Amino acid sequence: MPARTLSTQAEYASLVDQYDTWLFDCDGVIWEGDHVIGKAGDTLQYLRKQGKRIFFVTNNATKSRATNKGKFDKMGIECDVDEIFSSAFASAAYLKAVLKFPADKKVYVIGEKGIEDELDAVGIKHSGGTNPDDNVFLDLMDFSSITSDPEVGAVLCGLDMHMNYKKVAKAFKYLRENEGCLFMATNLDSTFPTHGTVHPGAGATIAPLTCAVGRDPLVVGKPEAPMLECIVQTHKLDKSRMIMVGDRLNTDIAFGNKGGIDTLMVLTGIDGRADFEKEDAVAVPTYVVDALGDLASLGVDALGDLASLGA
């Protein structure tokens, strides 16, 4: 089915009526770098006033939920920590609750502090990550520090701004030598959008390890199922009354499509109209609006109505 473009107040109002639970991607939808996009914050306020449940679903694994909350606070956007589902949090929760990761094992992390914080929060031991011992270059052809560690039961990878050969070589060794060692990725976004441009994303930093190991990781974040199931199960939600709002077809919109929930695409981020209108589009949204802030006009009208009633 082709995407339906919404542009009138009546269409926005009927959209809001139809869904009780709204899932939001952040980068490219609510904010871009360090600024809120247009009236996105007003739309979120309006939805809250209508009694809608709101969740923020981000593939960004570099920050913990607590650190993410700090960003919402700084931006002046209301948010509770429990409303944030990041791929780092979902990966830790998935290891703990679904995979019942053994207490005597540890996770080798390729990624930033966000992953380490979330593993700490669920009591899973870890190594690698931001440890200074692994954030160094190897001397040429000196593999002496790439030693075995039978305690490693999983390798979990996310966007790592300090990616290096040593981390790839250690993770590779564990995945080859340790029986049953899990290979997981928080997300595989090819690019990272910020400040009006894009840089290599998590998928680009994980690719060298995938290439060496010769198999794909289990992916927890968008567009794969684990993060959506985590939200639905935790909050006992009805998928038919849920909508995912995003700017990117191969993560946000595919996440809704694969998970069986409707989607709303905004044109303020990575992908544009041509990307979902072409024949071989990677995913097609249910609805499209130019920007999340467009729905804020409903709130302005509601205030106008109140004013005309003398409220």
Ligand SMILES: O=C(O)[C@H](O)[C@H](O)COP(=O)(O)O
């Ligand atoms: O490479 C990445 O990790 C992603 O580009 C980035 O973090 C996307 O975050 P989201 O748009 O899901 O908030």
